[in-house]
Amino acid sequence: MKEINCLGKRCPVPIIETANAIKELHPGDSVHLLADDPATEIDLRAWARMTGNHMKVVALNEFLITKSKVD
Amino acid sequence: MVHITGNFLAESPLSPKAREALADALDQGWSDPGKIAHSAAQARILRDQSMESLAQGLKVRPDELEVLGEPALGHFYAIGGLLRAKDNLVHSSVDRKEIFALARTHGKMIEIPVDISGRMEFKSLQKAAKYSGVFALQAANGETGVIQSVDELVDTAGHLRISCDYSIAGTRVGLPTKWDSAFFDARAWQGPQGIGLVAIRNQPAWQNPLPHIGALRTPQSASLPLLICAAVALEEWLEDEATEVARLRTLSAELREALRTIDNVDIAGDLTESLPHITSMSFLYVEGEELLRKLETAGFSVDSGSACTAEDLQPSHVLAAMGLLTHGNIRVTLHHSTTSAQIRELVEAVKSAITDLRAS
Numbered sequence: 001m002k003e004i005n006c007l008g009k010r011c012p013v014p015i016i017e018t019a020n021a022i023k024e025l026h027p028g029d030s031v032h033l034l035a036d037d038p039a040t041e042i043d044l045r046a047w048a049r050m051t052g053n054h055m056k057v058v059a060l061n062e063f064l065i066t067k068s069k070v071d
Numbered sequence: 072m073v074h075i076t077g078n079f080l081a082e083s084p085l086s087p088k089a090r091e092a093l094a095d096a097l098d099q100g101w102s103d104p105g106k107i108a109h110s111a112a113q114a115r116i117l118r119d120q121s122m123e124s125l126a127q128g129l130k131v132r133p134d135e136l137e138v139l140g141e142p143a144l145g146h147f148y149a150i151g152g153l154l155r156a157k158d159n160l161v162h163s164s165v166d167r168k169e170i171f172a173l174a175r176t177h178g179k180m181i182e183i184p185v186d187i188s189g190r191m192e193f194k195s196l197q198k199a200a201k202y203s204g205v206f207a208l209q210a211a212n213g214e215t216g217v218i219q220s221v222d223e224l225v226d227t228a229g230h231l232r233i234s235c236d237y238s239i240a241g242t243r244v245g246l247p248t249k250w251d252s253a254f255f256d257a258r259a260w261q262g263p264q265g266i267g268l269v270a271i272r273n274q275p276a277w278q279n280p281l282p283h284i285g286a287l288r289t290p291q292s293a294s295l296p297l298l299i300c301a302a303v304a305l306e307e308w309l310e311d312e313a314t315e316v317a318r319l320r321t322l323s324a325e326l327r328e329a330l331r332t333i334d335n336v337d338i339a340g341d342l343t344e345s346l347p348h349i350t351s352m353s354f355l356y357v358e359g360e361e362l363l364r365k366l367e368t369a370g371f372s373v374d375s376g377s378a379c380t381a382e383d384l385q386p387s388h389v390l391a392a393m394g395l396l397t398h399g400n401i402r403v404t405l406h407h408s409t410t411s412a413q414i415r416e417l418v419e420a421v422k423s424a425i426t427d428l429r430a431s
């Protein structure tokens with residue numbers, strides 16, 4: 001599973017890095033994101049809704065993003 | 072030097088007529104209406120005429136209306152005056168920060184969530200209505216322009232006392248069938264800054280929330296020239312409100328349609344359920360502050376709800392509550408002076424800025 005560390009980085013950087021990482025994956029594959037910007041969870045949910053992918057909060061500042069469709 | 076070709080900020084300059092009224096009022100309404108001199112009597116007449124005109128325009132009775140020189144205190148008067156120690160303060164998750172502050176200070180509150188379109192959830196309000204309290208009903212949201220179904224909400228609120236916030240909606244949304252207090256801000260009808268109006272319908276239930284002596288409900292320290300200016304601005308506003316609302320709705324529809332041609336844009340609320348002059352949009356993978364600067368350089372002033380533009384660096388609680396994207400956000404406000412050509416120019420500037428920012 002691909003890991004992205006965006007701790008200390010402000011939005012939209014965690015969302016941009018997640019989107020870039022997910023481009024290289026196949027549907028069903030996941031990315032593990034570490035990010036502590038307070039907007040991350042809200043923006044990641046909105047991003048998932050807008051792009052048709054899936055996200056879930058694993059723990060504080062930890063997110064699992066799963067690619068749901070072919071680009 | 073940057074030449075601003077489009078003001079799409081929430082604020083707008085006073086209309087020439089309101090500006091003229093302000094200048095005249097400074098000549099005639101300088102005296103303290105509370106004194107007995109001839110100039111004071113003249114000031115009193117001007118004040119009473121202005122209050123009557125405002126009451127008529129706002130569809131409340133003159134004896135219900137009070138003026139405030141500090142509009143930010145309006146929520147405190149309107150809600151605080153109805154709130155008792157045992158009460159809950161019921162408010163929506165997209166309400167103003169002042170309401171959250173009031174709720175926190177009061178200590179007993181119930182927050183009503185909104186759906187993705189920004190409308191309050193009736194089921195949660197139904198549950199909240201089982202207890203005693205005050206329902207802070209925001210008729211329209213200043214960040215997104217989303218309008219609530221005020222009559223249905225009031226019906227659902229049961230025995231809760233209703234304090235209406237019309238500071239953004241102004242006269243664009245009718246008052247609900249039942250209300251106990253209401254708050255207006257003269258800026259809603261392009262009047263001057265610094266005039267708030269509180270209407271108290273349920274006078275027996277309202278108690279002045281501030282320390283006071285005597286029967287005065289508000290401090291009566293508002294500027295008389297500004298009050299006169301607010302009354303003239305409202306009269307002028309109401310003269311062509313219906314035409315102007317329809318014109319802005321058409322412009323807003325054009326704006327939204329053009330914006331939807333940009334990839335990955337999140338537009339707040341549906342136009343049919345929103346004030347026609349406010350549009351909030353967020354663009355994926357773009358920083359709000361950079362977008363704001365690019366547009367300013369291109370000659371367009373807009374507002375933003377993104378965290379990078381906020382003083383506390385927190386994302387907009389309104390966008391967050393609706394589940395909308397908070398980064399890359401801008402808010403566009405249309406005014407009486409806004410033209411279709413300006414909208415087209417703004418959209419081109421937004422498209423160009425987004426393309427540049429996403430490529431960098």
